[in-house]
Amino acid sequence: MTAYTINLNPIIKLTDEQFYQLCQENPEVKFERNSQGELIIMSPSDNLEDAQAKMREYIDNQVKLGWLINRKTRQVEIYRQGKPTQVLDSPTQLSGEDTLPGFILNLQIIW
Numbered sequence: 001m002t003a004y005t006i007n008l009n010p011i012i013k014l015t016d017e018q019f020y021q022l023c024q025e026n027p028e029v030k031f032e033r034n035s036q037g038e039l040i041i042m043s044p045s046d047n048l049e050d051a052q053a054k055m056r057e058y059i060d061n062q063v064k065l066g067w068l069i070n071r072k073t074r075q076v077e078i079y080r081q082g083k084p085t086q087v088l089d090s091p092t093q094l095s096g097e098d099t100l101p102g103f104i105l106n107l108q109i110i111w
Contacts, residue, residue: 002043009037035061055079065099074111 008014014022014037023031030042048070055066059079066079076094078086090111096103 003032004041005034006039006041007036008039013037014039052077065097067094067105069107069110071110076107 014033019031019033019039032040032042034040051068055068055077056079058066059081062081063079064081068077068079070076074090076088076091078088078094080086080097092107094105094107096105
């Protein structure tokens with residue numbers, strides 16, 4: 001996986017809103033921020049193994065719930081703190097569970 005990390009902190013600290021706007025204005029680019037607030041520009045050619053490694057990194061950094069949606073295979077991998085990865089085949093929706101109570105992601109628009 002190719003990624004470039006840019007530390008903008010000495011110049012500007014991006015707020016969540018500014019980061020959101022950056023992502024919205026550049027939909028062809030995959031951006032992330034790490035725990036230090038650095039901007040990470042991701043390669044658009046990430047493969048499944050790279051995405052799975054990134055999900056494990058998120059969980060290792062205390063993310064409580066993660067969904068890896070694979071449109072090609074119509075599978076969703078669900079990552080949770082302290083639990084093995086769960087794989088769902090062609091689910092119609094995903095629940096935010098206890099992390100996002102009441103949130104339902106309708107996958108019909110994705111498939």
